[in-house]
Amino acid sequence: MLKIGKFNISLVNDLIGVKRDPSVVYPNVSKTDWDQYKSFAQNHDGTIQSTWRGYLLQTDNKNILIDTGMGPGPYDHTKESGQFINNLNKLSVTPEDINYVYITHTHGDHIGWNINWDSGKPVLTFPNAKYLVSKFDFDYYSKNTNEDFEKQIIPLKQLGALELIEGRKEIAKNVFSLPTNGHTPGHQCLYLETNIKEKIVITGDLFHNEAQINEQFWCPIFDWNTVMSTISRLGLLNSAYKKDWIICTGHLSDDKAIGRIKSNDEGFYWDPI
DSSP states (O other): OEEETTEEEEEEEEEEOOOBOHHHHSTTSOHHHHHTTHHHHSOTTSOBOOEEEEEEEEETTEEEEEOOOSOSOOBTTTTBOOOHHHHHHTTTOOGGGOOEEEOSOOOHHHHTTSEEEETTEEEESSTTOEEEEEHHHHHHHHHSOOHHHHHHTHHHHHTTOEEEEOSSOEEETTEEEEEOTTSSTTOEEEEEEOTTSOEEEEOTTSOOSGGGGTOTTOOOTTOSOHHHHHHHHHHHHHHHHHHTOEEEOSSSOGGGSEEEEEEETTEEEEEEO
């Protein structure tokens, strides 16, 4: 748990993602370019891999979930079921305790526990929560839909739990949405202002791999618009470096999930805390 000022932030992991060859995820990046990051940004077999997770933010007697992982599964690459709810319970928090579910974007690995399906009927996993979703994502994927969106986002509206947001919006006191479009049309980070002038940003999929801390122009195949995602990544990561913000990442391993951006003669690097 990270405790700063009035904020308590905890990782809520779901599962480890699929191993992939870097050339598949970053098709415009050569093997030679990857070589300098092999020791810390790749597995021993040369693959890259993400952790599927969300975060629990506790502040002012509110429980706010940021993203809800991949979902129950089970998944072929692990033969295991998602552990999101089990890991939330380990924090002594139940689904009924959640006040808000803040969705950074509507890709399947960030919305998978929004809805449980019971005999073909959608049921809110977090029955007392308002689900906060970017209006830009909702509008775009309503017209360009996919199975994850149909099963995990559309029912939120039908069940009266959906709140569409756009721009900078105060979610709770000193907790703001922060538009970072590009990975999806409405991708949004969460920005926290502490009472000790510390700034914290929960970044969703602004970047996926530790190498992107220095290689900020590298874009994965998952980005909806690479120009916009690059502009968002450059802007936020450079602000985070200059102002020494704490960053809570969407997909780095547990030991590196939260940290700051530092620099040396070779460029920017990740400094876990």
